[in-house]
Amino acid sequence: MMLSIRNLRVTFGERPALNGIDLSLARGRTLGVVGESGSGKSVMALAVMGLLPRTARATGRIGFDGRDILTMPERDLCALRGNRIGMIFQEPMTALNPAMRIGAQIAEGLILHQGLSRRDARAKVMHLLDMVRIPRAAERIDSFPHELSGGQRQRVGIAIALALTPDLLIADEPTTALDVTVQAQILDILDDLVAELGIALMLISHDLGVIARIADDTLVLYRGTLIEQGPTERVLRRPGHDYTRTLLDALPPRVRATLRDAP
Ligand SMILES: Nc1ncnc2c1ncn2[C@@H]1O[C@H](COP(=O)(O)OP(=O)(O)OP(=O)(O)O)[C@@H](O)[C@H]1O
Ligand SMILES: [Mg+2]
Structure with missing residues (x-):
């Protein structure tokens, strides 16, 4: 178990x-x-x-x-x-940094905890955005949280939780x-x-x-x-x-x- x-x-x-x-x-x-x-x-x-x-x-x-x-x-x-152990919160806005592009937020843990290079982290982020079914990920990756819908923000929240493969x-x-x-x-x-x-x-x-x-x-x-x-x-x-x-x-x-x- x-x-x-x-x-x-x-x-x-x-x-x-x-x-x-x-x-x-x-x-x-x-x-x-x-x-x-x-x-x-x-x-x-x-x-x-x-x-x-x-x-x-x-x-x-x-x-x-x-x-x-x-x-x-x-x-x-x-x-x-x-x-x-990854956590997904009720209101993703509270878990996201409003001043940081979503790609950078998802990549943060990958760079800090897993030692990925910026380029590798970005490739992994694209893959994660795909997994949580964010359409047109290449355009979305540099968006700020407020530019996304609530559902898309929650997908980003899930991507952040998944990034460290919990x-x-x-x-x-x-x-x-x-x-x-x-x-x-x-x-x-x-x-x-x-x-x-x-x-x-x-x-x-x-x-x-x-x-x-x-x-x-x-x-x-x-x-x-x-x-x-x-x-x-x-x-x-x-x-x-x-x-x-x-x-x-x-x-x-x-x-x-x-x-x-x-x-
Ligand atoms: N930090 C705290 N100090 C004192 N009591 C607390 C604290 N956190 C939770 N409680 C109490 O524990 C009980 C359970 O709270 P909890 O937040 O787990 O409920 P919940 O099922 O998540 O409710 P909700 O659906 O509203 O989120 C409540 O009676 C709450 O008042
Ligand atoms: Mg609760």
């Missing part, structure tokens, strides 16, 4: 944000994490990245490739974030700021990347429709507690918990119908 979390508890003062979470995620698989606002989804993402604030107290184990992220020294965590990608509400058509395109890109590159993807969303589209397995969080977990199809067809049923009922009828009809 690439990622193996055992009995993870995170508390802020007396308040538990996560209450004994267990999960496993293998290469080439997508795990969907769904739950309402405040259920602990982002706290889980931060814990896996080793980025919990100092005020948080975490116990249990976050096994990544046989090591425990909770006890890893900061130096090793930095290395891990630099080239093993083994695990964590996407926290990656499509929430986008309209539904673009949302579907971004999810399809992520789905293809998981299949082509064999990375593991943790896809976080409050929207069960987003999770259902590409997640192999689904984990439902409610107020920091894992209330159900299993193959997505099973969770959708036979939800084992009232809360999951509530999430399903909240989907538009047409979306619900396509989920039920899925093979």
Whole structure:
């Protein structure tokens, strides 16, 4: 298992944000994490990245490739974030530097961490832009973030995360700021990347429709507690918990119908 979390508890003062979470995620698989606002989804993402604030107290184990992220020294965590675990954010604009051309931003890590020459980095950037399906990449590579649409900016965000060839990608509400058509395109890109590159993807969303589209397995969080977990199809067809049923009922009828009809 690439990622193996055992009995993870995170508390802020007396308040538990996560209450004994267990999960496993293998290469080439997508795990969907769904739950309402405040259920602990982002706290889980931060814990896996080793980025919990100092005020948080975490116990249990976050096994990544046989090591425990909770006890890893900061130096090793930095290395891990630099080239093993990539993060895709909700609003790519906050992750992008508005004053820097997108090609240069994607190339930065390649030059700094992988020691590529400028020319080699640029060639790799072209390839990455292609992978995230940015049309006319040769023209786009020298654009500034504000010259791109929201969907294209999110593609750049994915390209930056992919540049360092991570083994695990964590996407926290990656499509929430986008309209539904673009949302579907971004999810399809992520789905293809998981299949082509064999990375593991943790896809976080409050929207069960987003999770259902590409997640192999689904984990439902409610107020920091894992209330159900299993193959997505099973969770959708036979939800084992009232809360999951509530999430399903909240989907538009047409979306619900396509989920039920899925093979
Ligand atoms: N730095 C912090 N200090 C204190 N409490 C925090 C901190 N970060 C998160 N929490 C608490 O932990 C709980 C889970 O928050 P989290 O951000 O993980 O929710 P979420 O599921 O990501 O919600 P959303 O869908 O709104 O992003 C909340 O009750 C929140 O108030
Ligand atoms: Mg969140």
